[in-house]
Amino acid sequence: MLKIQHSQGLNIVPFIDVILVLLAMVLSISTFIAHGEIKIELPKSDSSTKSSQDSNKLKIIINNENIFYIEDKEATLEEIAEKINALDRQTIVELKSDKNAKFDSFIRIIDILRNKNHENFQIITERNP
Template sequence: MRMKRIDTINVIPFIDIMLVLLVMVLTTATFIRTGLIPVDLPEAKGTAAEHKPSEMKLTIKKDGTLWVDEKTQVSLAEFEKRVSEGGKNMTVVLYSDKEAAFQNFVGVMDVLKRLGHEQLYIVTDKQK
């Protein structure tokens, strides 16, 4: 009796195990990293925002200054220009210090409303 020679390796069980491990890693990993600019975020009971490829990170510091993508300080007019150039599909992720004046937040919201921009996420810390 002759034995059948095995020329291939069945990788389907290996792929199944790797997918289970991938799901475990993704569910335990944190995706949102607070920015390099120190901001004391307000608290909320909601979940954290998802980051999308075409996004603009806007940070409102305690002193009221606006920062885009954690490296460029901008005025409200420059922010409006960048949002209009980015289009309505661009996501704006807002990091606002809880001690910042509410007027700064209202100014940003006014710009977004005027441009008809609806893709906005507001990042908060989870309540303890």
């Protein structure tokens, strides 16, 4: 009787699964790293104000989706109010708002500043070309 041996081929399906999982992890980590900076498009004005180099300042940012940030970390209005209430009156509050953000979001920050009687703030814009 003649025995026929079937050669066992290399099963690469588990290898492909592992590679796809690694690829998904690399892509998700790389997009997280790429979003390290908050992208906003500042409104343009003839009398633009640039960001000050003063280290004694609080940066508040509103992006185009009306999400608030304090010092590049996402924050709620309550957290912003607490932070402003804890500020010294001499500390500069630097306000950057995306040109496509709702005006209502901008006004909410201004109201928090007014309630505290904090008048030492800057509205950052870009210069018209």
